[in-house]
Amino acid sequence: MSETTAVRRKSLPKVPFWAQTFIGLGLGIVLGFIAKNGNVEWLTTTLTEVGSMFVRLLKLAVPPLVFTAILVSVANLRNVNNAAGLALRTLGWFLITSLIAVGVGLTLGLLTDPGQGVDKADLPKPEKGTTNGDWLDFLTGIVPTNIVDAFAKPNVLQIVFLAVVLGAAILSVGKKAEPLINGAEIVLEVVQKALWWVIRLTPIGTAGLIGSKVATYGWDSLKPLSTFAIDIYVGCAIILFGVYPLLLATVGRVNPVKFFQGAWPAIQLGFVSRSSVGTMPVTQRSVIGLGVPKDYASFAVPFGATTKMDGCAAIYPSIAAIFVAQYYGIDLGPKEYFLIVLVSVIGSAATAGLTGAIVMLTLTLDTVNLPLAGVALLLAIDPILDMIRTATNVAGQAVVPVLVSAREKTLDLEKYNNPKSIDAADDDASDADDTTKNVPAQTDRREPVSV
Template sequence: MSDTTTTQPQRRLRFPSFTVQVLLGLGLGVLLGWIALQMGETPSGEPNWLTTTLDTIGSSFVTLLKAIVPPLVFLAIVTSIANLERVTNAARLAWQTLLWFAITAAISVGVGIGLGLLLQPGARSTLSPEDGFEAGASGSWLDFLKGLIPGNWLGIGAGTQVTTGADGAVEASTSVSFNVLQIVVVALVVGIAALRTGKAAQPFLAFNRSALAVVQKVLWWVIRLAPLGTLGLIGKAVATYGWDLLAPLGTYAAAIYLGLAVVLLVVYPVILRTNGLGIGAFFRGAWPAIQLAFVSRSSVGTLPVTQRVVERNLGVPRSYASFAVPLAATTKMDGCASIYPAISAIFVAQIFGVDLSVTDYVLIAFVSVVGSAATAGLTGAVVMLTLTLSTLGLPLAGVGLLLAIDPILDMGRTAVNVAGQALVPTIVAKREGILDLDRYASASTSNLLADDVDEATPADDEVRDATVVPAPREPVTAS
């Protein structure tokens, strides 16, 4: 008689999907932010302990994301340049990308101008010209040319900020920043040089691919913290700003968010359908990047996630995505550079009693389509707005009227920015016949952190990219 032992299989603890985790973080963040808002400031005028904690959690997550961006962009672009040697239509891909940047930006600025004229946000506001003040940040076309020239081989810079405390003490803090556009330029030059070098560059390219795999592994350890980062970011926003600031700028804020909604939920779906792509599949695939952009308010900080969803969820080949997505993150901003400056310029003109002519509206469109690249290395939408106002000859003091609610608007703007940055590479890949339609059709938010995806290597996509042959062109009709 023998003893038989039956082993019960251990039940593996199942966590909610990544999207559910982020949504839970979002809801809990709103709740904690509201509690922190009710607590108010300390007797000394400082943020309370809960606001400080939320701020620390959120800012730490964004800092981690931004820290991984420079090596990721550099390594990915150098690798993509090497892979593009095997793709016969590389130049066409680049031009098609830029063309669709311009097309979607032109449509977005048209939506902004139309809503500005229809809703008349400046005429309905209780603000006056005396309430404005000039912001410290400004933008010009010269900034674009200067921003293209790297100060060092990775576009890293440092700045010192001097502040005066309540007790009169002067404090100096040094911060390190990076210019993504400069990193793109340097990576393009290095990648092209490696191709021209030939066999001698093969060890360098092999090391580059290995380093990229390591950086991507570190990246996904950071991305797994997104639910916690979401909690901190949205909680800090609610605790700091609330919604009271919207009262005197209600019509203006409504116009901005209505314009963002029209572009995100009408314009982009029409473009998708016109190119024979499913709307639901796109939003399922791009949703992790869109939701992170909303809470983080940073296209650059969201860049690693955007690139991941474009490749893994939407089926764009890595050799093309690793070139198009970093470029889009620095120059493709339908929210910040098209809708926002168009409506804001009309708002400022109405507040200061300036009548805009047809030529002025054409200038707004031109600045929005071309000017986003001019602000790539600078501070987001405020610089873009000053560039638009200065081009039209409007008072820069109008910028100060809008800064109070800028963080609230920036959440929606950044979400639309990132949605557009995922849309254009997908559309171009579809039109050029290199989109993985099966992967696109099965796009799911859960694919982002799937184990088999996490363990993929650059070589896997390299084989797929190398064998891509553009499909025969057929007439595409809306369905």
């Protein structure tokens, strides 16, 4: 490379990753409208395939990423002081924030009556017997009968179960299991490196995902479900920009604006990818960049990515249950509302960090004895709603470690008050090798995102 070329490259303005993603978002919307209004079938097909390929690439990393991340995070608890206490406090805040989220969802549903006045002719006819499992299927499905099937399908809950059990066994064995931990850390580093390559394709994937939805559904599909869709977005916005900042300011006694500065890359990626697990490496690096201790973050973030779902498991099923009940003319009493709260708070793991919240919805409807066929009514707009749900999930997965660390006085306030954008990490790329020799990849927040 000539010196002139190098100088030209340095003089070119660098486009931040968030700007690249929003450019992809805008381009996707424009192309989607062109495809739909102009009946350009090949463009619709291309957008659909590009979006589907991006999601498939994210899902491809899910089994090894979840298994090694959970395994390493459990094993690393040996390096955390008061590990049991921190784990309990983390779980406690997961439950508290989920309870608040389901309360917001139920309140919105009761105030707006999303299922009242909906013309049934405007909605797709539900298929008979539409179901994705009940509580018995969920509980019995946690323990795998075949290890290979757990990874081949994949069943994230079963993978989490295997990783937790193996991690606990490693803690019991002690130093003899160090080679196994080192091997898992190497695998995790390789998987995360490959996943970072996929994440860099987010602007292209965003154009395909958004464009295909606009080309397929347009905005017409939102009309008969407009109140329901607005409720989901408003509910998630209340949690994301109201409840979380309030908790950070009052409980954590930290500046909420700084949190969003540091966590925004993860929240943004969750919005466009619709995958909490796929976003997990970005979430973890953002949390560490906000000053959360690495050893604790390596436990809390993977744990949250598979169990902490305020958008998908709290707000969405609570509003959806009210919608389905009103659509079918079924009255809900105090017992049913209590069951909705219960299943939303303790059933978050059913969503397992993958795109979509249909499993959680069927669990809720089954528990309250509402028609499972109601699930089909909401499938048409589910991809549009899943974006804000996942963004809320990811934000909650980042908020709780910050809250716990702040309460435990282990949060690095200097880092928190001066969050370093992941995009700015390119300046440190030259010495990246020195930082990864002794530190697993999930704790190195200097991995660049921009391309």
